[in-house]
Amino acid sequence: MDANQSSKSPSDWSDIDRSYRFPTLFLASKAVTWLLLGSIFSLIASIKMHSPTFLASCSWVTYGTMVPAALNAVVYGFALQAGFAALLWMTMRMGQVKLVAPGYLYIGATLWNIGVLVGIVGIMAGHSTGMAYLEMPGYALPMLFAAYTLIGGIALVTFHKRQVRDLYPSQWFIFAALFWFPWIFSAASCLLVGSPVRGVTQVVIDGWYASGLNVVVLGFIGIALLQYLIPKLAKRDLYNGYLSMFAFWVLLIFGSFAGILPGQTLPSWVGALSTVCSVFVAFAWIVLAYNIYRTIEGGGAKSDALGIKFLYLSLASGLAAALLTAWASRETIAEVVQFTLFLPGLKWLQLYGFVGAGLLAAIYLFLPKVSGTQWSSPGRWTATFWTYAVGVLLVAVAFLFGGWKHGKGLTNPDMPFMDIVRGGIAPFIRMSTVGELLVTIAALLLVWNVSCLFWRTYSGCLLNCCGLAGQGGDSGKSQSKKGSK
Amino acid sequence: MNQGPTLFLGVLCAMAVSWIGFVMLPQVQLGSQSTRVVKELGRHYPSPRGGLAERGKDVYRAAGCASCHTQQIRQTGFEFDMVLNDAGDFTNSVIALVQQANRSLSEQEATDLVAKAPITIREGVKKEMADHILKLFKDSGAKVAANIRPLGPDIERGWGPRQTVGLDYLYDQPLLLGNQRIGPDLANVGSRLTDREWHLLHLYHPHTVVAGSIMPAYPYLFETQEIDGEPSPDALPLEGEFAPAEGMEVVPKPEANSLVDYLLSLRIDNPVFEAPYLFTQAESSEDNNSETEQAQ
Numbered sequence: 008m009d010a011n012q013s014s015k016s017p018s019d020w021s022d023i024d025r026s027y028r029f030p031t032l033f034l035a036s037k038a039v040t041w042l043l044l045g046s047i048f049s050l051i052a053s054i055k056m057h058s059p060t061f062l063a064s065c066s067w068v069t070y071g072t073m074v075p076a077a078l079n080a081v082v083y084g085f086a087l088q089a090g091f092a093a094l095l096w097m098t099m100r101m102g103q104v105k106l107v108a109p110g111y112l113y114i115g116a117t118l119w120n121i122g123v124l125v126g127i128v129g130i131m132a133g134h135s136t137g138m139a140y141l142e143m144p145g146y147a148l149p150m151l152f153a154a155y156t157l158i159g160g161i162a163l164v165t166f167h168k169r170q171v172r173d174l175y176p177s178q179w180f181i182f183a184a185l186f187w188f189p190w191i192f193s194a195a196s197c198l199l200v201g202s203p204v205r206g207v208t209q210v211v212i213d214g215w216y217a218s219g220l221n222v223v224v225l226g227f228i229g230i231a232l233l234q235y236l237i238p239k240l241a242k243r244d245l246y247n248g249y250l251s252m253f254a255f256w257v258l259l260i261f262g263s264f265a266g267i268l269p270g271q272t273l274p275s276w277v278g279a280l281s282t283v284c285s286v287f288v289a290f291a292w293i294v295l296a297y298n299i300y301r302t303i304e305g306g307g308a309k310s311d312a313l314g315i316k317f318l319y320l321s322l323a324s325g326l327a328a329a330l331l332t333a334w335a336s337r338e339t340i341a342e343v344v345q346f347t348l349f350l351p352g353l354k355w356l357q358l359y360g361f362v363g364a365g366l367l368a369a370i371y372l373f374l375p376k377v378s379g380t381q382w383s384s385p386g387r388w389t390a391t392f393w394t395y396a397v398g399v400l401l402v403a404v405a406f407l408f409g410g411w412k413h414g415k416g417l418t419n420p421d422m423p424f425m426d427i428v429r430g431g432i433a434p435f436i437r438m439s440t441v442g443e444l445l446v447t448i449a450a451l452l453l454v455w456n457v458s459c460l461f462w463r464t465y466s467g468c469l470l471n472c473c474g475l476a477g478q479g480g481d482s483g484k485s486q487s488k489k490g491s492k
Numbered sequence: 493m494n495q496g497p498t499l500f501l502g503v504l505c506a507m508a509v510s511w512i513g514f515v516m517l518p519q520v521q522l523g524s525q526s527t528r529v530v531k532e533l534g535r536h537y538p539s540p541r542g543g544l545a546e547r548g549k550d551v552y553r554a555a556g557c558a559s560c561h562t563q564q565i566r567q568t569g570f571e572f573d574m575v576l577n578d579a580g581d582f583t584n585s586v587i588a589l590v591q592q593a594n595r596s597l598s599e600q601e602a603t604d605l606v607a608k609a610p611i612t613i614r615e616g617v618k619k620e621m622a623d624h625i626l627k628l629f630k631d632s633g634a635k636v637a638a639n640i641r642p643l644g645p646d647i648e649r650g651w652g653p654r655q656t657v658g659l660d661y662l663y664d665q666p667l668l669l670g671n672q673r674i675g676p677d678l679a680n681v682g683s684r685l686t687d688r689e690w691h692l693l694h695l696y697h698p699h700t701v702v703a704g705s706i707m708p709a710y711p712y713l714f715e716t717q718e719i720d721g722e723p724s725p726d727a728l729p730l731e732g733e734f735a736p737a738e739g740m741e742v743v744p745k746p747e748a749n750s751l752v753d754y755l756l757s758l759r760i761d762n763p764v765f766e767a768p769y770l771f772t773q774a775e776s777s778e779d780n781n782s783e784t785e786q787a788q
Contacts, residue, residue, distance in 0.1 A: 057706065066554070069710070070556065071556015134554070135553065137668050138666060183503045186504075199666070204523065205525070206522060207669070212514065215514035215515060263510040264514060274658070342568070345566070346671055348674070419645065420648035424649075428705070436706070
């Protein structure tokens, strides 16, 4: 069952795409800018680890502000924003429906970006809440929520108005992510920042929010992209819809409990429950990966080599992150890797590897279709892929191996802490700095790619408008969109 | 078939389950936790931090110190040290019992030990053995106690005497437990490193006190000012490459002082019911029976 098999004529498709042209360019261009900013923040943080006086005289740029600023820029600025763009587009394509209320989408998207900007400036100004994944200060959170109600509302109305009533597996994931995000975001904001609960309950709720955001919201956006794009590129239907449905329900029910390692100062049932759920999540991921593997295996020629490379990177990282999380949550392993670099390693695999690569594939494949303009330099995209992939893997491997060594040191009380720093932390952070530099370069290339496309699309429309090229109807529409922005 | 409604209901149920599991249940379990009297302290524990330390916590949160430092101590288990507090009147039978309790002792060694009471007669035994030894001495007239010794790399490293528990953080808002140990754990740093000046130097430039440290410097917490007549009593004793220019001195800003106040207020130095340790002043063997049960 593939909702992409359509009875629509090509002109209907371009109609749908055109309704989404400028909103998607708006979202995508902001998203890649945030990715660049986030990568620069992580690079600064990383350099601070081997040069204690680097940018030390400014309270805005400490290691402890750069790390959350980078995380929030990448999660809220890049991943969620590009994720909204991608899932709106998939909703429209699979439901064969035009975007409703693009004007409100601009308002929502603008508000979202202002919210993220205010939040990140707030973190740097020292107003961080100190809660992982929710560091943005209390005054930024309502802005983000209001922005989301607009964006998510438009997505749900568009979903509801779909012409094709049958649901394709990716649509379940999109639908669940759309509901899950406002739910956990508002609950966590109220209980951690608004009127905070006491003591270690904060840590459990924060862990719940982080898992919900990573496994369910961002994870579902990534999975929806994999299940939508890979069959399309392989020119095949998804191997088995039921396997996908199985994975969907397992991830939905157990996903938000996964990922809290046992051994912290929390009630011990929290870690135990989380361990069991992490294993379920890993199992669901194996099923998903098998389903996609069987889809590719029987497929014909891949229609886009670079797009499929991004998607393979995404799939492999997602599977590896889920398996490693399950492995690390075993009590004997958690004793070693808890509190070490292993955890940021998992975060890199999940956020940059799985979600990030999936979204870059979406940007690479969707934007030319939506904008009606080709990428100006395919070579630059190839360079983007390789720098990004090598950078992400280098950071992940450095942190995962370093984390293991770091943990082995911590569990050996006879080893002085400075020896752990010299042997298990410093060399691996140096290695990760190289990876972060590569990711920053990739983000820079990406911004360049998208800006070129952005400029060509706009200038194309302007030319059309002045009657220098044909297709007057098209240009008029685009121009009015631009005006409404 | 339109699966929209089924999907909606399913997602709603999953949300409810997720919320009950990790939001409601922890709150039901821990939400009503309150301070309680700790016998060894003779007062309610925990108590709120002082104003300066609370301000220092803000500096700690704003600078994001929790990105590299945890404030939680792990424990893998515990052992007992058997201590003879008082040999009582029947020395000969007690010597025989000490030998029974620790079979590696010769008679001479046992006699010496008993003469030196209070003294540890056997180290590192499991709960069953501790109970057995306490029973041996029950009617001997001697006072024997089982001291609880928490185990685990964090504790052996000297980062704290026991594991941290939920009670320790009742007044922490926001709670900055941290999950990275790029730097050492700070749960008990106020008892481990008590020197104020050390902390100030360490914050100004870690290399002044710890060679090869990868901690960034925080010079913005300090002011470099001209020496106006007499040098300031607060000026940091900086030497060599760290010394300021001639005629200048480095003094801590109020933020630095309150941050150090906060660091010094981080102490895990009393047992609590959930995490007992070492009761050296235990009175009688009966009392200590209840202690071993507590530790379970």
